[in-house]
Amino acid sequence: MTTFRKVRVLLLALIDSIIVLSSVHFSFFLLDPSSVSGLGIATISILLLCAHHMLSGMFGMYKKKWRYASIEELVGIIYVVTLSVSLTILVLALLPGKMYGDELLVVWLFNILGVNGTRLGWRYYKSYGFSIFPVSRKMEVSERGIEKRTLIIGAGAAGRMLARQIKTSKYRRTLIVGFADDDKDLHHLNISGYPVLGGTDSIGEIVLKHKVNHIVIAMPSVQRERVRGIITKAKGVVYHVQTLPMIEDLALGNVSVNHVRDVQIEDLLGRDPVTLDIDSIDSEIRGKTVLVTGAGGSIGSEICRQLLRFTPAKLILLGHGENSIYSIRMELNGWGTATELIPVIANVQDRDRIFRVMATYSPSLVYHAAAHKHVPLMENNPKEAVKNNVIGTKNVAEAADNESVQTFVLVSTDKAVNPPNVMGATKRLAEMVIQMMSTKSSTKFVAVRFGNVLGSRGSVIPLFKQQIERGGPVTVTHPEMTRYFMTIPEASRLVLQAGTLANGGEIFVLDMGEPVRIVDLARNLIHLSGFTKEEIPIEFTGMRPGEKLFEELLAEDEVFEDPVFPKILVGKTVSFNREAVLAFIEQVPYLSPDEVKEQALTLANANSRVSLVAR
Incomplete structure (x- = not known):
């Protein structure tokens, strides 16, 4: 374990210790002020601290990246707090003396609020700083030095994770204008703080209205044929179109802006990949x-x-x-x-x-x-x-x-x-x-x-790329040739x-x-390279010896x-x-x-x- 990680774990353990001890003392102060300095409160404090740290370690609570905390992490904290209080009650039942049931119920409530509150507070701070109105603040900061006005296509899990990553990343010059999604139940709603502006059939209108200059397709589990159609629509109105990797690359949920890549010619094949045994x-x-x-x-x-x-x-x-x-x-x-x-x-x-x-x-x-x-x-x-x-x-x-x-x-x-x-x-x-x-x-x-x-080596794609880099023309042997x-x-x-x-x-x-058709492949590659057919023309050279039309x-x-x-x-x-x-x-x-x-x-x-x- 690195020094940074050791310090991080110790700091989390210290914060949790303060919360647990404060919860115990505050509950006794509310319900039984006379026993605040008694043996019962000391016993409960020791038992709760030991149980909380043991269970937090078992559940990996000190290994979580709380900047990206989700419902699963918060539920994990509820499990830890509930089990630690339950273990304390079980031990107290075996010891002579008072059970302190009411006090432990209040302790349980304060622990959940305190531990979850610190984690959520840290996530809020890393996302928005000390701003009271985070969404409006983000908009103001982004509008001043903006380079990309981004539309995310797909408001599902991948799109929401991508939006959160962009929002909390160092790429402050990227402004998410909203989502486009074909689920009509989501239209005109806000997801992750951003509006769903319409479906994929209205991409052109959204781009014009919101001055979009960057589109990210966040639909990793959708069939390739559908993605190909969306890419074609997006490239028709915006030059800079990117996409997320396939769903297997996102299985662990580790989506970040670094995983977004430019649309490639392979994305336009429109065929789902072969699944292997x-x-x-x-x-x-x-x-x-x-x-x-x-x-x-x-x-x-x-x-x-x-x-x-x-x-x-x-x-x-x-x-x-x-x-x-x-x-x-x-x-x-x-x-x-x-x-x-x-x-x-x-x-x-x-x-x-x-x-x-x-x-x-x-x-x-x-x-x-x-x-x-x-x-x-x-x-x-x-x-x-x-x-x-x-x-x-x-x-x-x-x-x-x-x-x-x-x-x-x-x-x-x-x-x-x-x-x-x-x-x-x-x-x-x-x-x-x-x-x-x-x-x-x-x-x-x-x-x-x-x-x-x-x-x-020897395929048409590297050849077409070289011809485009030289300014054209792109040479195709026959307009009806297919492969x-x-x-x-x-x-x-x-x-x-x-x-x-x-x-x-x-x-x-x-x-x-x-x-x-080879000519369609050439046109798509020219378009993906940011040129029009007028800027990079296609020239038909005639079939070569030994070549088949299909x-x-x-x-x-x-x-x-x-x-x-x-x-x-x-x-x-x-x-x-x-x-x-x-x-x-x-x-x-x-x-x-x-x-x-x-x-x-x-x-x-x-x-x-x-x-x-x-x-």
Whole structure:
């Protein structure tokens, strides 16, 4: 315990002692003045003091942050006072002499008023100082040096906590003008000292009338689709729009102004995040040795971050680029984890090196995220795409089989469905490789297929941001081009969950909701950056070689209605020419780039239908 905390506890104990002793003496003075200096009052004082401090310690009353005291803390004080008086009565009943029942009843009342009064008084002082009219005082102070006139959308628990935090924080230049909430029963009422000005459909009117220049959306438990609509309305009338984190980040009630963040492009996806089966993932990973290939990449590094939540014994960070592996290792080391972090520099195309690494560490689980994924680049470098994405996957998979790894999870893509480009074809062939392995190995081989990952290397978001920073234009290939999108954490969590669902040979697919038009994504990002479409124009450049107008996760007639896990579907390839795939892999060194491209596309699109199955 720090010196400050020791002094704080001693000060609270001293204040409570004064209140308890004063209550005892005052009650005796009122009801029995002749016994104020007698043995009875001394006995009761000692018993009450001991019981009060013991119970306060047990209930954690001296550890509370009374500046943020709520009904729960005040009820806790009532419990402590009631139990301490009850214990005193019980002890007095065992001793000879008078019971002093009336006096103790008055003591109980004065203790509750005194102890609760000091806590509430401290909270009032920290919030309003010595002001007699706190709300008007706050308004006057704020109006003089105001920088933000803030509207909080959502008058629920999160909104009220946020209002209290802003009111008591150092950010004195923020004035809360009120709340907006769709609960009509709250309209024209005051909550936490601020008016509920209307519903979300009247945001524009509220902004104009009250000169709002800052909106905070405090609706952490509301469905993403609804939040997306509110964000769109808010950004239409105010540039500076922020939001609170999701409800799981607020579960402990520790809301502060520091948790408020700017609205991000991910907030406009309008899809609720996938809920994980934490227990099954924990039992699968905790205490095991786990290897992640491509650990320095955007997906691989996030998989590593998610894995550390479940405390594996060892985490092997395998990658080809030394800088990226160094960076992720340094980041994870800063977490103070008990997991042993082992960086390994290796190329998945180096078969001997991969087999040695697998034999050295004998992992229980392998997450294979190493891949070339840039569509236009791979279109011009088909042999390198096959060597890394197909042969590299075969090397890692066979090394895992050789060491009897428990589960092998391949990170795949929706571009593997009916692929018109080299990158998608190589990922489809990689899926075929692990499905072939699953038929002859004790290792459970599975693939996880998802759409575009926001913010990953090579995705459109970093490109759009760079173009906006340069003043535009933002380039989009086609006005009708659509893609499925998800966030990096969502993609990584799906990979972990797939490992727990694996029987072997499956392709897991996330139900990603509706696809998003790339041009709409560009417009939203321009708007979030504070510009208009006139200031940052959008320019259509035409589709690139190998690019599809829209992506497919699975064909419509291949979708099984019931997912095996919320928002997760599972499928198996019906059939493909295994001999032809293996022969192609053997022939790659001797083929020209054009021949590699042609054969990869032919094999990937032949008999590659995937049908979903129920468990």
